[in-house]
Amino acid sequence: MTEDRKKKLSLEFLDGIHSLSVALEAGYSVENAFKAAIKDLGLMYSNEALIMKEFQCIVSQINHNIPIEVAIAEFANRSKLEDVECFSEVFKTAKRTGGDLVAIIKMTSKTIGEKVEVMREIxxxxxxxxxxxxxxxxxxxxxxxxxxxxxxxxxxxxxxxxxxxxxxxxxxxxxxxxxxxxxxxxxxxx
The missing domain is CATH 1.10.287 (Helix Hairpins)
Structure with missing residues (x-):
């Protein structure tokens, strides 16, 4: 993946995590939160946007009974983005240990947002x-x-x-x- 595409996906991923966080706060299950996030992201991006394709791929894998943490891990492997890899690890750990996914995703979203802001300033x-x-x-x-x-x-x-x-x-x-x-x-x- 080229540097420009990585940068673009990184910014789009931040929006995706925000949408996912909002869907989870609204009471959706994690699997359905990704579907709701796609609808929310559809208002901001075209269907050709990188994050739309990736989230659609995750939903498709969920529909084929692939565990969500595996689908997110594959997204992390495809993207080669540090933020996505960290999110994948945190998500997998939270899902396995029964952690508060809403709070974890919200905190991850906040952390990634701060990192993106610092990168923009630099x-x-x-x-x-x-x-x-x-x-x-x-x-x-x-x-x-x-x-x-x-x-x-x-x-x-x-x-x-x-x-x-x-x-x-x-x-x-x-x-x-x-x-x-x-x-x-x-x-x-x-």
Whole structure:
């Protein structure tokens, strides 16, 4: 699964867990809560949305008498998302030990929501730093252009003799190396 699809499924999964939590609070059994969640998600997403397909797959497996925890575990294996895998483990443990599924799913939903919010904040900060870096890459050319237009005599010693040309070539090399370094630094994945 590509990174974009994983990110999209992660956000959709958060909505799916919210819908599941609401259905359980309304008194549905866990199996019927997934069916109700599909109806609820149908108001937000098309039938082609990743979460719709996954929840429909879970309901289909439930209808074929596959235990719900197995269906959720298969969803976790297909998605390769940490949140879904954690949810699967928590759900399996709660179902086996007779835990309060409503409270557990609600808490899981809250935790995943907070994690998504933090990830969005980090992404926003990284995007801002990337923009700053791109602007800083253009500043030397802006200064050079300004100097060429404003006082070309000032740059004559740097470009019209061997020592000046050598000096500026070395600076250009350093600039290119630093640009590559900046590109590597800002290529952070969250």
């Amino acid at each position: 992404e926003t900060l990284i995007t801002a730093k990337k923009m700053e870096a791109n602007i800083m890459k253009l500043v030397p050319f802006g200064i050079l252009g300004y100097m060429l237009l404003g006082s070309p005599q000032f740059l004559k010693p740097l470009y019209h003799n061997l020592l000046g040309s050598l000096f500026m070539t070395v600076l250009l090399g350093i600039y290119l190396v630093l640009t590559k370094l900046v590109d590597k630094i800002i290529a952070i994945r969250v």
